[in-house]
Amino acid sequence: MPHSQPFSLVSVNGSPRQPSRTGHLVRAIADAVSVRIPVIHEAIDLGAVSGPLLAAPGRADLPPEGEALVRRIETADILVLGTPVYRGSYTGLFKHLFDLVAHDALAGKIAVLSATGGSPLHGLVTEHQLRPLLGFFGAYTVPTTIFATETDFTDLQLSNPAISARIDRAASEAARLLERRATVVPSPVVLARTA
Numbered sequence: 001m002p003h004s005q006p007f008s009l010v011s012v013n014g015s016p017r018q019p020s021r022t023g024h025l026v027r028a029i030a031d032a033v034s035v036r037i038p039v040i041h042e043a044i045d046l047g048a049v050s051g052p053l054l055a056a057p058g059r060a061d062l063p064p065e066g067e068a069l070v071r072r073i074e075t076a077d078i079l080v081l082g083t084p085v086y087r088g089s090y091t092g093l094f095k096h097l098f099d100l101v102a103h104d105a106l107a108g109k110i111a112v113l114s115a116t117g118g119s120p121l122h123g124l125v126t127e128h129q130l131r132p133l134l135g136f137f138g139a140y141t142v143p144t145t146i147f148a149t150e151t152d153f154t155d156l157q158l159s160n161p162a163i164s165a166r167i168d169r170a171a172s173e174a175a176r177l178l179e180r181r182a183t184v185v186p187s188p189v190v191l192a193r194t195a
Helices: 021-034 046-054 064-074 092-100 125-136 161-183
Strands: 007-013 039-045 078-084 110-117 146-149
Touching: 007 021, 007 046, 007 064, 021 039, 021 078, 021 110, 021 146, 021 161, 039 046, 039 064, 046 064, 046 092, 064 092, 078 125, 110 125, 110 161, 125 146, 146 161
Parallel strands: 007 039, 007 078, 078 110, 110 146
Antiparallel strands: none
């Protein structure tokens, strides 16, 4: 049975700066997904909403607006995640957000991973940092990740066709996974009889 309602897509820009290359990259990925499947997109720019998060050392300490933000991530069908590379990894702000997410809340969710950095040497951050983080939560990450450097942008806009091609591939992978998940009918559980 086809999915009759739009999927919920939440994008997370882990950059503390606004505007940022990471924000534009995340938006481009979310837009690419949205032309393939119907979605309702909510964008979270951590640089703009960090106050309620950073003031909370744990989930129980979150103010209502921080709790609502974390719940949006936990209830999304698909996540588009992006972070600039700081000290060889994702930003502290990005990590703190996921420290607040319930450990089982993302199980079975679909995620597209992306990052920006100053050098191609940081390109494996999506594989060595982001994919294990989402694996901990039990999320399905699409095979194609996107990493962009400063030279892939012109005036904060993506200008490298190779990056655009990777975005298209990742978006197609995410759309196929979502559609497949929406049409799978659970098999009935058959209990074995014992004599």
